[in-house]
Amino acid sequence: MDYILVLITTATKKEAERIAQILVEKRLAGCINIVSNINSIYHWKGKIEEGKEFLLLVKSKKGLFNKLAKEVKKLHSYEVPEIIALDIKKGDRAYLEWLKNSVK
Numbered sequence: 876m877d878y879i880l881v882l883i884t885t886a887t888k889k890e891a892e893r894i895a896q897i898l899v900e901k902r903l904a905g906c907i908n909i910v911s912n913i914n915s916i917y918h919w920k921g922k923i924e925e926g927k928e929f930l931l932l933v934k935s936k937k938g939l940f941n942k943l944a945k946e947v948k949k950l951h952s953y954e955v956p957e958i959i960a961l962d963i964k965k966g967d968r969a970y971l972e973w974l975k976n977s978v979k
Contacts, residue, residue, distance in 0.1 A: 877937035878963040891929040905977030908932040
């Protein structure tokens, strides 16, 4: 089983909570942590922007990434939301078993 950690940023806590709730309800994610009040600096439409964002740490399976990303794009307020998956190379066996049973 291939597991992933998906990083998603949002503009508001409310948006982060809504996306997290729906992804877990639809069993596209087993667990999502929301990290508050991060500072982001990025290029956007020819300018360097800076802002406060919320970071979702989404635990899922590699095979669910496309469905997860599609769902996030439907829910997200950004024109181009950050949706980046990182492979989980190792993890506690019991936790990964729980994750496997928590998602579709």
